[in-house]
Amino acid sequence: MMKHKYFKKLEEQFFFGLMQLATVTILFGLLFILFTILWKGIPNLSWEMISQKPQGGFYMGGGGGILNAICGSLLLGLGSTILGLLLSIPIVIWLNIYAGQYSRNAVMVRTALDMLWGIPSIVFGAFGFIIMLALGIKASLLAGIVTLTLLILPIMVRGMDEVIKTIPKELHESTLSLGATRWEMATRVILRKALPGIVTATLLGFGRAIGDAAAVMFTAGFTDNIPQKLTDPVASLPLSIFFQLGSPFEIVRGRAYAAALVLTIIILVISFLSRLITAKYQKHSR
Amino acid sequence: MQINPHLGISQLNVHIGDQQILKNININFPNKAITAIIGPSGCGKTTLLKTMNRLIENSRGVNITGKVLINGQNIYDDYEDLTSLRKKMGLLAQRPTPLPMSIYANVVFGLKLHGIKDEKILQEKAEKYLRIASLWDEVHDRMRDPASKLSIGQQQRLCLARGLAIEPEIILCDEPTSALDPISSKKIEESFNELKQEYTIILVTHILRQARRLADYVVFMYLGEIIEFGPAKEIFENPKEQLTKEYIGGLIS
Ligand SMILES: Nc1ncnc2c1ncn2[C@@H]1O[C@H](COP(=O)(O)OP(=O)(O)O)[C@@H](O)[C@H]1O
Numbered sequence: 001m002m003k004h005k006y007f008k009k010l011e012e013q014f015f016f017g018l019m020q021l022a023t024v025t026i027l028f029g030l031l032f033i034l035f036t037i038l039w040k041g042i043p044n045l046s047w048e049m050i051s052q053k054p055q056g057g058f059y060m061g062g063g064g065g066i067l068n069a070i071c072g073s074l075l076l077g078l079g080s081t082i083l084g085l086l087l088s089i090p091i092v093i094w095l096n097i098y099a100g101q102y103s104r105n106a107v108m109v110r111t112a113l114d115m116l117w118g119i120p121s122i123v124f125g126a127f128g129f130i131i132m133l134a135l136g137i138k139a140s141l142l143a144g145i146v147t148l149t150l151l152i153l154p155i156m157v158r159g160m161d162e163v164i165k166t167i168p169k170e171l172h173e174s175t176l177s178l179g180a181t182r183w184e185m186a187t188r189v190i191l192r193k194a195l196p197g198i199v200t201a202t203l204l205g206f207g208r209a210i211g212d213a214a215a216v217m218f219t220a221g222f223t224d225n226i227p228q229k230l231t232d233p234v235a236s237l238p239l240s241i242f243f244q245l246g247s248p249f250e251i252v253r254g255r256a257y258a259a260a261l262v263l264t265i266i267i268l269v270i271s272f273l274s275r276l277i278t279a280k281y282q283k284h285s286r
Numbered sequence: 287m288q289i290n291p292h293l294g295i296s297q298l299n300v301h302i303g304d305q306q307i308l309k310n311i312n313i314n315f316p317n318k319a320i321t322a323i324i325g326p327s328g329c330g331k332t333t334l335l336k337t338m339n340r341l342i343e344n345s346r347g348v349n350i351t352g353k354v355l356i357n358g359q360n361i362y363d364d365y366e367d368l369t370s371l372r373k374k375m376g377l378l379a380q381r382p383t384p385l386p387m388s389i390y391a392n393v394v395f396g397l398k399l400h401g402i403k404d405e406k407i408l409q410e411k412a413e414k415y416l417r418i419a420s421l422w423d424e425v426h427d428r429m430r431d432p433a434s435k436l437s438i439g440q441q442q443r444l445c446l447a448r449g450l451a452i453e454p455e456i457i458l459c460d461e462p463t464s465a466l467d468p469i470s471s472k473k474i475e476e477s478f479n480e481l482k483q484e485y486t487i488i489l490v491t492h493i494l495r496q497a498r499r500l501a502d503y504v505v506f507m508y509l510g511e512i513i514e515f516g517p518a519k520e521i522f523e524n525p526k527e528q529l530t531k532e533y534i535g536g537l538i539s
Pocket residue numbers: 302307325326327328329330331332333334345346
């Protein structure tokens with residue numbers, strides 16, 4: 001009896017220790033990454049870096065900056081996130097309100113999305129590339145946006161879906177009882193209620209889209225210019241980082257960290273802004 | 287019992303999957319009175335309530351036969367439009383369900399759905415029904431606050447006001463006080479006592495004492511069937527059926 005108790009306590013201590021270890025590892029990893037980017041990035045960050053396109057010989061230590069990649073990444077990230085929102089909102093409404101949570105079609109769609117979620121982005125890139133070859137389309141902003149949208153759609157839909165699923169059935173029933181149609185219920189009550197979750201899912205999607213290199217490598221291409229139209233090729237920060245890190249020149253490798261810092265800041269700023277807007281909007285609703 | 291019941295049910299059978307949930311339900315609910323539906327949990331009270339405003343159709347694999355008559359019209363074939371059907375009935379759920387918006391927007395939500403846009407009318411009605419639900423004094427100076435900031439008891443009274451605001455003839459309640467503290471429960475019960483002057487109230491409850499306090503008529507259900515229906519006094523003091531006796535006496539639960 002005593003022995004049993006003793007082991008129970010030991011067991012508890014063991015798992016508690018494991019939990020602490022995990023927390024420390026995660027925090028340490030995060031801080032280490034941030035620290036490295038700041039340490040190596042800040043000295044290389046300059047106004048020229050973020051306000052100019054690359055000049056001749058940029059990748060061999062020449063002048064100019066990464067404005068092409070900053071603009072490109074913003075266009076790719078925002079474009080695919082907006083397209084992703086336009087697609088995922090109707091899908092989650094259909095999944096949760098029209099199909100019924102446990103209908104066979106809904107289960108199938110959820111399973112398919114979960115499988116897509118697990119597919120590495122290089123596969124999306126390769127898939128997009130094959131389609132483009134078949135259709136005779138060149139690497140372009142549009143192709144990049146479409147590929148990224150496919151990549152983040154599962155993240156956005158399933159993220160929103162999990163939040164909407166937790167909304168009590170009674171809220172659905174009360175809303176319908178007041179005379180709302182399913183559409184009115186979806187748009188005026190359910191989406192509103194799920195807004196924080198929708199924002200989180202959207203940010204996850206955005207972060208993935210703007211940070212992904214493999215999906216845009218073949219589909220969006222790379223260029224030193226800022227695209228003027230959807231059919232132009234477009235640069236992106238992850239690829240810019242990738243190319244610069246591969247350079248034999250010390251100064252170019254240093255700039256890669258500045259580019260990484262810019263990418264991190266963009267994600268943080270957008271994330272902060274959307275949360276701020278949501279909080280402000282929610283003050284009056286919720 | 288009476289000539290023109292607001293709400294009547296005849297030969298209603300409900301199956302979900304291969305399980306029969308409601309068996310041959312026949313009843314005319316008395317107008318402008320509180321009819322309590324009592325019975326052990328799982329006996330089909332909620333399902334019966336949901337057949338009355340057709341929420342039951344949202345469950346999977348439901349098969350309904352028979353009639354639910356509102357003012358003589360069968361809601362399963364005469365009403366094309368669910369919105370106008372549901373306008374006739376308010377629903378008060380087991381747990382409060384504030385909509386994710388302000389207190390004011392909650393009360394006028396149904397009115398807006400039904401096309402009332404005049405801000406003055408909306409405000410008048412909001413005040414009127416918040417008063418009836420005895421919530422006005424507590425919220426009149428913070429109508430623009432989110433409804434989720436109210437206490438659970440206040441939220442439930444808000445839901446009552448919201449349901450009343452669409453001006454239904456019938457109020458359906460599914461164990462409306464089961465999530466509330468005693469004081470809030472009492473306030474809701476007091477509202478019901480006033481409301482029965484004008485509304486036909488169907489109150490599902492598993493609290494026998496609540497049924498004793500409030501009900502004019504009582505329906506006792508067991509395993510999907512109506513075992514006994516009659517004036518509350520008769521059911522509680524002199525039940526005819528053995529099962530009712532056992533349930534009232536606390537032998538089955
Ligand atoms: N959507 C559903 N699918 C399958 N069975 C259900 C469903 N809803 C209710 N039931 C079953 O119907 C019976 C009656 O349920 P309910 O009406 O909720 O009872 P009560 O409200 O009296 O507790 C229960 O046996 C329950 O398991």
